[in-house]
Amino acid sequence: MLSSSKSYAYEMLLSELTWAVGEDYVQTGDSDKLGHSIDYYWVPEVWHDRGRQLTPPDFIIQPGSSQEVAAVLKIANNYSIPVTPWGGGSGSQGGALPIRGGIILDMKRMNRVLDIDTVSLSATVEVGINAQHLEWAIEKAGYSTMHFPASIACATLGGFIAHRGTGVLSTKYGKMEDMVMSLEVVTPQGEIINTLPVPRHASGPDLTQLFLGSEGTLGVVTKATIKIHPIPQSRKFHAFLFRTMHDAMLAGSRIMTSRLRPCVIRLYDEPETAKLVKRVLGIDKKGAYLVFGFDGQEKIVDLEMEEACDICSSFDHEDLGAEMGQTWWNNRYKFFYPPYMFHMPQAFGTLDTVATFANIENVYWAMKNVVEQNFPQATFIGHFSHWYEWGCMLYARFIIDNPPADANEAVALYNKIWDMAIRAAIKAGGVINEHHGVGLKLGRIMKDLYGPAFKILQDIKQTLDPNNIMNPGKMGFKG
Amino acid sequence: MNINKYLDVINACRFCFMCRHLSAVGNVTFKEADTPRGRALILDKVRMDNSLIANADYIKTIYDADLSAACRRHCVSHYDENSLLLAARQDIVAAGLAPPSVAALARDLQNVDFQVRGAGEILYYIDTYSQRQMQLVEAFDGIAGNVATISGGDTGKALKILGFVNEAREVAAKFAAAVSTSGARTLVTSCPASYDALKHDFPIDGVTVLHSSEFLLQRGLKAKAATTACYLDSDFLKAYNNMAAPRELLLALGYKLKQFATNDEESFSAGEGAAVYDRVNPKLTAKLCERICDLVDVERDLLITSSPYTLHVLKTFRPQLNIISIEQAACRALEA
Ligand SMILES: Cc1cc2nc3c(=O)[nH]c(=O)nc-3n(C[C@H](O)[C@H](O)[C@H](O)COP(=O)(O)OP(=O)(O)OC[C@H]3O[C@@H](n4cnc5c(N)ncnc54)[C@H](O)[C@@H]3O)c2cc1C
Ligand code: SF4
Numbered sequence: 001m002l003s004s005s006k007s008y009a010y011e012m013l014l015s016e017l018t019w020a021v022g023e024d025y026v027q028t029g030d031s032d033k034l035g036h037s038i039d040y041y042w043v044p045e046v047w048h049d050r051g052r053q054l055t056p057p058d059f060i061i062q063p064g065s066s067q068e069v070a071a072v073l074k075i076a077n078n079y080s081i082p083v084t085p086w087g088g089g090s091g092s093q094g095g096a097l098p099i100r101g102g103i104i105l106d107m108k109r110m111n112r113v114l115d116i117d118t119v120s121l122s123a124t125v126e127v128g129i130n131a132q133h134l135e136w137a138i139e140k141a142g143y144s145t146m147h148f149p150a151s152i153a154c155a156t157l158g159g160f161i162a163h164r165g166t167g168v169l170s171t172k173y174g175k176m177e178d179m180v181m182s183l184e185v186v187t188p189q190g191e192i193i194n195t196l197p198v199p200r201h202a203s204g205p206d207l208t209q210l211f212l213g214s215e216g217t218l219g220v221v222t223k224a225t226i227k228i229h230p231i232p233q234s235r236k237f238h239a240f241l242f243r244t245m246h247d248a249m250l251a252g253s254r255i256m257t258s259r260l261r262p263c264v265i266r267l268y269d270e271p272e273t274a275k276l277v278k279r280v281l282g283i284d285k286k287g288a289y290l291v292f293g294f295d296g297q298e299k300i301v302d303l304e305m306e307e308a309c310d311i312c313s314s315f316d317h318e319d320l321g322a323e324m325g326q327t328w329w330n331n332r333y334k335f336f337y338p339p340y341m342f343h344m345p346q347a348f349g350t351l352d353t354v355a356t357f358a359n360i361e362n363v364y365w366a367m368k369n370v371v372e373q374n375f376p377q378a379t380f381i382g383h384f385s386h387w388y389e390w391g392c393m394l395y396a397r398f399i400i401d402n403p404p405a406d407a408n409e410a411v412a413l414y415n416k417i418w419d420m421a422i423r424a425a426i427k428a429g430g431v432i433n434e435h436h437g438v439g440l441k442l443g444r445i446m447k448d449l450y451g452p453a454f455k456i457l458q459d460i461k462q463t464l465d466p467n468n469i470m471n472p473g474k475m476g477f478k479g
Numbered sequence: 480m481n482i483n484k485y486l487d488v489i490n491a492c493r494f495c496f497m498c499r500h501l502s503a504v505g506n507v508t509f510k511e512a513d514t515p516r517g518r519a520l521i522l523d524k525v526r527m528d529n530s531l532i533a534n535a536d537y538i539k540t541i542y543d544a545d546l547s548a549a550c551r552r553h554c555v556s557h558y559d560e561n562s563l564l565l566a567a568r569q570d571i572v573a574a575g576l577a578p579p580s581v582a583a584l585a586r587d588l589q590n591v592d593f594q595v596r597g598a599g600e601i602l603y604y605i606d607t608y609s610q611r612q613m614q615l616v617e618a619f620d621g622i623a624g625n626v627a628t629i630s631g632g633d634t635g636k637a638l639k640i641l642g643f644v645n646e647a648r649e650v651a652a653k654f655a656a657a658v659s660t661s662g663a664r665t666l667v668t669s670c671p672a673s674y675d676a677l678k679h680d681f682p683i684d685g686v687t688v689l690h691s692s693e694f695l696l697q698r699g700l701k702a703k704a705a706t707t708a709c710y711l712d713s714d715f716l717k718a719y720n721n722m723a724a725p726r727e728l729l730l731a732l733g734y735k736l737k738q739f740a741t742n743d744e745e746s747f748s749a750g751e752g753a754a755v756y757d758r759v760n761p762k763l764t765a766k767l768c769e770r771i772c773d774l775v776d777v778e779r780d781l782l783i784t785s786s787p788y789t790l791h792v793l794k795t796f797r798p799q800l801n802i803i804s805i806e807q808a809a810c811r812a813l814e815a
Contacts, residue, residue, distance in 0.1 A: 032510055034517070034520050109509045133741070137741050153499065154496030337495070337555040337556055338492075343490070
C-alpha cells in the first residue's frame with residue numbers, strides 16, 4: 001500500500017495513471033475498493049463478515065487496450081508499485097487480492113471479440129470478456145467455446161487462462177490449456193509479445209503454456225486465440241447409482257480407459273449423493289451417483305452411450321436412466337447459487353486434487369481420513385469432476401458449520417485443515433490442483449509440491465519481473 | 480434501517496458472483512461495485528456500521544444501480560436485490576442524504592396536476608415520457624379510437640424508486656383521485672413503470688390496469704406486417720411482471736421477431752427499471768444507450784420497444800436509430 005493516499009507521491013502517480021488510461025478508468029472510491037478487496041477466497045469473506053479491515057488497492061485501473069496495459073506496467077515498474085490483474089474476482093485462491101495494495105488492473109473493459117475464423121474454427125478475443133458473454137457471442141455465430149465452468153457467468157477468459165480453468169465438458173473438449181491456441185501477453189516490463197500461433201509445434205518449449213496458469217505473476221494476458229466448435233447434433237446423458245463409490249470409480253475409469261469419448265463424467269461419493277444430489281436435484285437415493293454424457297453426431301452418441309451403459313451394468317448398480325442424467329445437466333450450475341452453495345457462517349474449502357486412476361482413490365481416502373480423524377467438527381464430501389484418459393479430479397470439500405467466532409482462530413483452523421489434507425493428498429500421489437489454482441491460499445505448498453523444480457519457476461519469475469511488481473506474494477513467489 | 484428487512488438478500492448476494500453478467504450498468508462501467516455482489520457488500524458494511532450510510536461514494540453506487548431485475552430473474556433462488564436497493568435508497572432519503580440532484584428531481588416529481596380529458600369506460604394514462612413522444616400516443620389513439628386520457632405527471636413510481644416513499648404515496652393518492660373522478664373501470668398505459676406501479680404499488684380500487692400491448696392484444700388485432708424486427712423488452716414487463724403480451728401482439732401482427740444481441744437474459748432497456756435513470760444519471764444512460772447501439776445495425780435493424788422511456792432515451796442518444804414504439808408498430812402493421 002502506498003504510504004498515504006494524501007501524499008504528494010500518491011497524487012503524482014494518480015495523475016500519471018490517469019494520463020495513461022483516461023480519468024473515467026481510474027477508480028479510487030470506497031465502493032470500488034471494497035469490491036476489489038474480496039474475491040471468492042473464504043479468508044477475506046470471513047474477514048469482512050467479522051467486521052475486520054480488509055486490504056484495499058490504492059488504484060483500480062481499467063485499461064482499454066494492450067498499449068494501455070503496457071503503459072501502466074511501465075509506470076508501476078518505474079516506481080515499484082505492485083500490480084494485481086483482476087478478471088471477475090471469482091477465483092477461490094485469493095489470487096486477485098491486492099495484498100500489498102498498489103494497482104488492481106481490472107481487465108473487464110477489454111472485452112471485444114476481434115475475429116471468428118470459421119475456416120480453422122478459432123476465435124481471437126480480448127481476455128477481459130465475461131465467459132458467458134463470450135459463449136453467447138460465439139453461439140450467435142453458430143459455434144460454441146464448449147467451456148462451461150460453473151463460474152461461466154462470473155469469470156473472465158483471462159481468469160480461466162491464468163488459473164488453467166476447467167469447464168464441465170472438459171473430458172472431451174479439454175481444459176483451458178487445451179482450448180487456447182495462442183496468447184498476447186504484456187510482460188511485467190511493459191513489452192507486448194505474442195506466442196506462436198499454433199499450439200502444436202517443435203519450435204522449442206511452448207511459451208503459451210508458460211503463461212497459462214501463471215496467475216498474473218509473469219505478465220498480463222490481453223488477447224487469446226481459442227478453439228471453437230460446431231454445435232453438436234446431439235448431447236445425451238445417463239445416470240447410474242452404484243452401491244459403493246469404489247464400484248462407480250471402476251466403472252468411470254473403465255469408460256475412460258476403453259477410450260470411449262464422453263464429454264463429461266461426474267461421480268458423487270455416498271455422503272455428497274445423500275447431501276447435495278438430494279437437495280439440489282431431488283434424487284433421494286443411497287449410494288454413489290454417477291452421471292455421464294456424450295455429444296456429437298447422434299449415431300455415434302447412441303453407440304458410445306450404449307457401450308458406456310454396458311460397462312456400468314457389469315457392476316452392482318441401479319440404472320437411473322437418461323432423465324436423471326438430463327436433470328443433472330439442466331441443474332449443473334444450481335449447486336453454486338445461494339442457498340445451495342455453502343455459505344457464512346460455515347467454513348468451507350474445496351480440496352481440489354488431481355491424480356491418476358491408480359492413485360485417485362488413495363488420495364480421496366487419505367484426505368477424508370485426515371479431515372475426519374483430526375477435525376471431528378468438519379464434514380467431508382467429494383465428487384470426481386473432470387475425467388481424462390489417465391485419471392481424474394477430486395472435488396473434495398470440508399465444511400464446518402460453526403467455526404470459531406474469532407476471525408484469526410477461524411482462519412488458523414481453516415489453514416490447518418488445508419495444510420494437513422493437502423499434504424496427505426500429495427503423499428498419496430495427488431497434485432494440487434486441477435483448476436482452482438494456487439494464489440495466496442496454496443503458495444506455501446508449492447515448494448513441497450515441486451521439490452527442487454520450484455527454483456526453475458522462481459528463476460523465470462525473477463527474469464521476467466526483476467522488480468517483482470506482478471502479483472507479489474502469490475503462488476509461493478516472494479512478496 | 481429498512482435494509483435490515485433484507486438481510487437474507489445481503490447474506491446471499493455479498494459473496495455471490497452468479498448473476499454479475501446481467502448487471503446492465505456493470506456491463507458498461509465494468510466496476511465490481513456495480514454488481515449485486517458489490518452493492519450487497521456495501522450494504523453489509525452499512526448494516527454493521529450504520530454511520531456508513533453517509534458515505535458519498537456508497538450513496539452514488541446505490542443510485543447508479545439500473546434496477547433492471549435481470550439478476551433477480553436469473554437467480555435460481557430469486558433473491559430480491561432490487562428491493563434491497565430500494566430499501567437502501569429509502570434509508571438514504573430518511574437520513575436526509577439524498578444527493579442534491581436526486582432531491583431536486585424528487586421535488587420536481589411532486590409537482591403534479593392530473594387532468595382527465597374525455598369520458599368513458601377506458602382511460603389511457605399518458606405518462607411523462609409518452610407525453611414527450613406524442614406520435615406514440617397518436618398511434619395508440621388511432622387504434623383504440625378516441626379514449627379518455629389522463630396526464631399531468633408521474634404516478635409516484637419514480638419517487639418511490641428514488642426512495643421518497645411518503646411523497647410517492649401522496650402523489651399516487653392524487654392520481655387515484657383523478658382516475659376515480661373519470662368513472663373509468665379500465666386504465667391503460669404504455670409506460671411499463673406506471674403499469675407496475677398501478678398493479679403492485681398503488682392499485683386503485685375497482686380499476687383494472689392494462690399495459691397498452693395487453694389492451695391491443697385483447698382487441699384481437701391481426702395483420703400481416705411481414706417485417707423482421709428485434710423486440711427490445713421492458714424491465715418492468717419482463718423481469719417484474721413476466722408479461723408475454725408484447726411479443727404475442729407483435730407475432731399476431733405478423734412481425735418476424737429476431738433475437739436482439741446475443742441473448743434474452745440481459746436488460747437492453749437503457750435504465751428503464753430505475754424509472755427516471757436518464758435524469759439521475761445522464762452519463763450512465765448514454766453508456767447504456769451506446770452499448771445497445773453497438774449491438775445493432777443502426778441502418779438496417781428495426782427495433783420495437785414497449786417502453787416509452789427506452790424509446791425516448793435511445794432516440795435522443797442516436798436519432799437515426801430505427802426504433803418505434805409497440806403502438807406505432809401496431810399502427811404500421813394495420814396500415815400495411
Ligand atoms: C461459483 C463458482 C464456481 C466456480 N466453478 C469453476 C469451474 O467450474 N471451473 C473453474 O475452472 N473455476 C471455477 N471457479 C473458480 C474461478 O471462476 C476460476 O478460478 C476463474 O478462472 C477465475 O476467473 P476470474 O476472471 O474471476 O479471475 P480472478 O479471480 O479475477 O483472478 C484469478 C487470477 O487470475 C489472474 N488474472 C486475471 N485476469 C488475468 C489476466 N488477464 N492476465 C493475467 N492474470 C490474470 C489474477 O491476478 C488472479 O491471480 C468457480 C468460482 C465460483 C465463484
Ligand atoms: S441475486 Fe442470486 S445470483 Fe445474484 S448475487 Fe444475489 S444470490 Fe447471487
